[in-house]
Amino acid sequence: MTVTPPAFPTARPRRTRQSAAIRGLVRENTLSTxxxxxxxxxxxxxxxxxxxxxxxxxxxxxxxxxxxAAREAADLGIPAICLFPYTDPALKTEDCAEAWNPNNLSNRATRAIKVAVPEIAVMTDVALDPYNINGHDGFVVDGQILNDETVEALVKQALSQAEAGADIIGPSDMMDGRIGAIRDALETNGHSDVMLLSYAAKYASAFYGPFRDAVGASGALKGDKTTYQMDPANSDEALRLVARDISEGADMVMVKPGMPYLDICRRVKDRFGVPTYAYQVSGEYAMIMGAAQNGWIDGDKAMVESLMAFKRAGCDGILTYFAPAVARKLNAR
Structure with a gap:
């Protein structure tokens, strides 16, 4: 039903903004740890x-x-952490075999966390770029990113992570068919409770640069990732990819990057009603932090405002490097 509001002065929208107490009573979205x-x-x-x-x-x-860090997160009330490895360049190869090594960095960290801080959920990343001498998320042959051969490798990587104790596996590679293949392998190998948070709508974005520095992939990357990550101009395609991943067994879906794609978050949540997440990526974080350090913006306010934008857009949660800082702020209220 559409209700036509009365005209001024009968309607005074400022009445519900006059104090912090009143604003809290009518607030439509909230942010929590x-x-x-x-x-x-x-x-x-x-x-x-x-x-x-x-x-x-x-x-x-x-x-x-x-x-x-996992203990700090649990103490702050943060329910999950997500691991990304900075792999020794000597271990990066064309066959990416370190990706499914039971004793690689990600798997060692997962096992250590599950022993020391069992109450926190551990999410892991499935993609070959941290282990690939070419810096790509998939196998490279004659300049082409191979889809089906890469999916076979991603299945091995996902199984190694599940066996190490990962609670949530996040395929971020954007290869076709990988969700169904990983879900089938998890079910077949006794990991039916392991969740898949699919990077279903991951765009070929300029906002990933600092992350690639953090995992040591910047220097290795040859070319770009536009043949498998999404065109930033497309919106309907994102819905098709989300629908596909849900049908193949994704428990949750993600939009990446975050703030430049709030419209995609809203469309995904409205269309599918599934648990929907966004990744506030490294470039978004670096811009806010850089501006704050230069005194151009209030960093704390910008941090909270940016995260509230995801909630307003329909997200159930956010991957963010601000997590401990905003958790401390929320806990101090």
Whole structure:
């Protein structure tokens, strides 16, 4: 039903904005620690916290420090962390075999977290780029990214992560058919409770640069990822990809990047009603932090406002590097 509001002065919309108490009563969306997934970077070594220059405040952590970060997250009420490995360049190969090594960085970190902080959910990334000498998410032959052969490798990678104890697996590669193949393999191998959070609508974006620095993929990447990541001009295609991934067994879906694609978040949530997430990617984070450090914006207010935008767009949760900072702010209320 459409209701026509009365004219001024009978209607005074400012009445519901006159105090913090009243604004709280009529607020349409809320942000809580339950909405947060914290992406963190793991590297080799012990006792290491190595700053990522292009992401102020973000560090690469050795496995022991990753465990400390997981404890911090759990204590703050953050329900999940997501692991991304910074792989030794000597382990990067054309066959990407380190991706499914049971003792690779991601799997070692997962096992350590599940022993020390079992209450927190661990999400892992399925894609070959951290292990690929070419920097791509799939196998490269004569300049072409091979789809079906890559999917076979992604299945092996996903199984190794499930066996290490991952609760949520996030295929971020954008190969066709990978959700169905991974779901079938998980079911067949006794991992039916492992969830798939599909990067269903992942765009070929300029906002990923600092992340590629963080995982050591920038120098390795040859060419770009436009043959498998989505064209930023497309919207209907995103809905087709989300529908496909849901039909193949995705439990949750993601839009990436975040703020430039709030319209996609809204369309996905309205159309499918499934758990919908967005990734506030490295470039988004770096822009806010860079502007805040220069005194151009209020960093804390921009952080909260940016995250509330995802909730307003229909997201059930957000992957964000701001997770611990915003959790501390929310817990202080």
């Amino acid at each position: 339950d909405d947060l997934i914290w992406p963190i970077f793991v590297r080799d070594g012990e006792g290491v916290e190595e700053p990522v220059p292009s992401m102020p405040g973000v560090v690469r952590r050795s496995v022991d420090k990753i465990v400390e």
